[in-house]
Amino acid sequence: MNEQLLEQIKELPKIDLHVHLDGSVKPDTIIELAKEQGKPLPEGAEGDLTPWMQIDETCTSLVEYLSKFRFVLPFMQTAESLERIAEEVVEQAAASGCLYIEVRFAPLLHTLEGLSAGEAILHTIAGLQKGEQMFGVKARVIVICMRHDSVERNLEVIEAAREYYGKGVVAVDLAGDEAGFPPALHQEAFELASRYELPITIHAGEAGGAANVRESITRLGASRIGHGVRITEDPSVIELVRTTRTPLEMCPVSNIQTKAVPGWEDYPIRSFLDEGILVTVNTDNMTVSGTTMNLEFEMLAEHCGFTLEELAQLTVNSAEAAFLQGEEKEELKAAVHSALQKLGYTL
Numbered sequence: 001m002n003e004q005l006l007e008q009i010k011e012l013p014k015i016d017l018h019v020h021l022d023g024s025v026k027p028d029t030i031i032e033l034a035k036e037q038g039k040p041l042p043e044g045a046e047g048d049l050t051p052w053m054q055i056d057e058t059c060t061s062l063v064e065y066l067s068k069f070r071f072v073l074p075f076m077q078t079a080e081s082l083e084r085i086a087e088e089v090v091e092q093a094a095a096s097g098c099l100y101i102e103v104r105f106a107p108l109l110h111t112l113e114g115l116s117a118g119e120a121i122l123h124t125i126a127g128l129q130k131g132e133q134m135f136g137v138k139a140r141v142i143v144i145c146m147r148h149d150s151v152e153r154n155l156e157v158i159e160a161a162r163e164y165y166g167k168g169v170v171a172v173d174l175a176g177d178e179a180g181f182p183p184a185l186h187q188e189a190f191e192l193a194s195r196y197e198l199p200i201t202i203h204a205g206e207a208g209g210a211a212n213v214r215e216s217i218t219r220l221g222a223s224r225i226g227h228g229v230r231i232t233e234d235p236s237v238i239e240l241v242r243t244t245r246t247p248l249e250m251c252p253v254s255n256i257q258t259k260a261v262p263g264w265e266d267y268p269i270r271s272f273l274d275e276g277i278l279v280t281v282n283t284d285n286m287t288v289s290g291t292t293m294n295l296e297f298e299m300l301a302e303h304c305g306f307t308l309e310e311l312a313q314l315t316v317n318s319a320e321a322a323f324l325q326g327e328e329k330e331e332l333k334a335a336v337h338s339a340l341q342k343l344g345y346t347l
């Protein structure tokens, strides 16, 4: 690929609106946490843990992809581990030139050793704040309800999210096995979120069809959609997403790995842009997917022919889609325009 473009991509500011905390743990950190916490690593897991934590090209589905998360969760049950991992996510985002990130995680996955959902949120926010100070990347939390959890458990998650809304938390989400658990199962939890005026994003149209995207917008009150690649299956859902200006948090490398799309030649991002959809590009899981924001942009340049200006436009879209106040969004957009200008381009 064009060497100059590769260099310029590194200089471009980025925004990652869809990155999971537990999918973005540095392998060496798990080795250290295992020692500190006196927990054994599974038999055979020695040296570089990357193969244990990263999906490979043989992955056939989202369910298989999700199996990778089981490895890290036992080491993410303490205040210290959540703070450290959150801080290190900010560090990794800084290395890709991110200005702003929204880091998501499911508090109930971190309550196996006594932390409450609220405490898990508190310590994740603390880690992000430390990262923000150290690495200069603004960082906020999106609180996840898991699809396999009961309505009662997820109502608890919404209550905990509300407690920290405006104090580090910016929104709530629904994640996990989309094919096995349709959006309607969680209507009650998201009705509560709407009553509390918590912004909502929902994973949909990844391992499930376009109808899930429609349901997430019309029944669960989503104002953003995680992935959404499969809206290609229904022109009326494309129209809904377009006319409601619902941003799509696309995660190209992850979408190829989970087989949400068959391959790069079918990746619909350019057609979505042409149709006037507010598209954003994100990592999903830096470790599980073996990706970074720089790599996502490189892939788009290589496989979808994106120019530097088009990539910068994606970051402007992300600023627009961010769960931030208007003024903060304008600041981010101005930073993108000025960085692009320094590189000799304008939008």
Ligand SMILES: O=c1[nH]cnc2c1ncn2[C@H]1C[C@H](O)[C@@H](CO)O1
Pocket: 020, 021, 022, 023, 062, 066, 069, 104, 105, 106, 109, 144, 175, 176, 177, 178, 203, 206, 254, 284, 285
């Ligand atoms: O791409 C995804 N789709 C649905 N669920 C996901 C994806 N990436 C991660 N998750 C799940 C697994 C994690 O344990 C959970 C909380 O971050 O969210």
Ligand SMILES: [Zn+2]
Pocket: 018, 020, 175, 203, 226, 284
């Ligand atoms: Zn995700």
